[in-house]
Amino acid sequence: MRRKDVGVYIHVPFCERVCPYCDFAVVARRVIDPAEEARLVTALQTELRARAPAYAGRSLATIYFGGGTPSLLRPASIAGLIEAVRGQWNPDGEPLEITLELNPSTVERERLPAFRDAGVDRLSIGVQSFDDESLHRLGRAHRVDEAHRTLEAARSAGFTNLSLDLIFGVPSQDLAGVRKDVREALAYRPEHVSAYGLTVEEGTPYATAVARGQLQPADDETGAAMMEAVSADLGAGGLERYEISSYARPGYQARHNRRYWRREPVLGIGVGAHSSESPGSGTPFGARRANERQLAAWLARIEGGGGAGPPQFEALSEPEARSEAGFLGLRTQPGLNRRRFEAEFGLLPEVCWPALQELREAGLLEEADGAWRLTQRGWLLSDTVFERLV
Template sequence: MVKAAYLHIPFCEQICHYCDFNKVFLKNQPVDEYLDSMQMEMRNTLLKYPAESLETIFIGGGTPTALNEKQMEKLLKAINEEFKPLPSLHEFAVEANPGDLSYEKLKVMRDLGVNRLSFGVQTFNDGLLEKIGRTHRSADVMKSIELAKKAGFDNISIDLMYGLPGQTISDFKDSLKIGFGLDVQHYSSYSLIVEPKTVFYNLMSKGRLTLPPQEEEAIMYEYLMEVMEQHGFHQYEISNFALPGYESRHNLTYWNNDEYYGIGAGAHSYTGNIRRANAGPLKKYMQLIEDTGFPYQNEHQVTEAEKMEEELFLGLRKSAGVSKKKFDDKFGMPLSKVFGLQIKEQTEKGLLNDHQDSISLTHKGKLLGNEVFQAFLGVVPSE
């Protein structure tokens, strides 16, 4: 059963130095034609895989708010027309760049059903913002959040990064302090990962990228967990913190290993036990839609073994962990029968809590999450 829809807007006015998502410079791009192709993909997808209980819609990028007011209105009207928002829809979110938002654009979004904004703040240090390729500045964040509240938004999230080039522990603490003064409901905070095909990767290859030592990055993460709890933000996932009731339903879809639509160039979807990847280049994406009605570049039938592994390494990202009953109901066998040895080993290392009804990461396990996840890969024999 499909519970979520992700829609990808690949346009950016500036490419961030750490970003490896599918994106293109906005200037001279066929934006309206692309939005038409997206609507056709929505329509065809829903005909093939009807939505019965869609709970969330998330528009990401790229930079969705790089669209002007008319383009944003066109996109949101297409979504409303095709998805005909169901009574089950609780969350309609848009990823927002603090430098792109006018009150008029925010009103268009709010009036057409958007009820959650996720701001890509990353840091409140203007020098660091310039260093990582962001065009907005700290003052833009303040202004945009004020405008968003004026436009009627009361579910706002901000992203903050740590482990950035030249970032100190003090810098990160300052950003958190400023963030707590903004009266928002949710934070996503994650460390920099240098991905291939990014500006930072090229700089690192040339020995020109200086990152904080791993010890300092770990201190930043531990401080993050501590101070979030002090301010009433529950850590419901490794990198996500929310006031009660403001958890991201969309991201929980991924961590719960539920099915979702992926609409747009480079988007990924999971429906009917098949994971699909859409073509990334705009022209190829649009041509495939025109020729076949679908933009799929590759498809993968997920095996039962892969589903079980995904249930573990995705579910363990959540503070609630992996439910033993849900695993049994989903796969027809106890969690302990499939992963008993691995659970025992990780528990003895102090990385897992083995509760009566679930397994979850310990505090130490959150710091070494990738090591724990790796332990559950390649365990289940393939069919």
């Protein structure tokens, strides 16, 4: 049975600088003008009030401040937004998970205790690498010493649920460098690590540099070897892989992120934010919507009373919903539950996609305990698997 709760994602579009590989909805701001911040917070609250009724009758499970760099906002702004969200729904009986993404920088470190007082109980820290050359290649605004200081400050401020982001496959990085990053991350005994292979997104300056031959990302074989090493080293450090890019100590899986993989409702507010709704009347296979991606246009819509993007959810078709269920289920360690899939779509996954058997014979998938799962080799070649589910 589907849970009757909701998670709320709040997008803050400001970053100290825009990293050349980034394709999120962001604008560069080293320091945010208080008037611009107040305008953003007011617009976010307006959108929240306008859209919360679509999730009426639910309880509140998670709040996630993403971006962008939400920790560039003042703690009072974060506190005001948390209060506004809490005012819309009752808690779901479990402790509310409230995550804030932050990047290592001086201004944000000083704000950590106040963020905690505001109710934030989980930090997702964009460390990316413990090597200055890699950070430079990524175009990141911080350097390694700032990452160390931020992690120490986060623990000193009393945060007991830290997630570190790492990126591997950076040009010039070798396998030893990746393993060193993991070792340095583990030294902080993080509760959670998200480790991503660097991807070249179309339309980014990074993609242009690759096309011109100025940058060479890791080839597939090197990327796979790096992912394998990251998984093994984090596993040895006590963090179990529970999704392609996500590792956690027992009890510390990201509840908000899990909502996406389980296709549970999320209300996304802010520029470029995405929302999802479970199957319901008129949308038997669930629905999705994406907000306007340009900050000025999003503000104009909200302030003009026109909503944040498309006027309504777009209903998923049955084939779209099946593909999404297959792709998201297989991303996770529990895998794609056969009977749950059948209950929702009226056929078993292997009937829907005969290719699953071929992928099993190729050693990329296994079927056990009522679920289809990626094998160790499947984790490394997941794109090949997902291509067959469309």
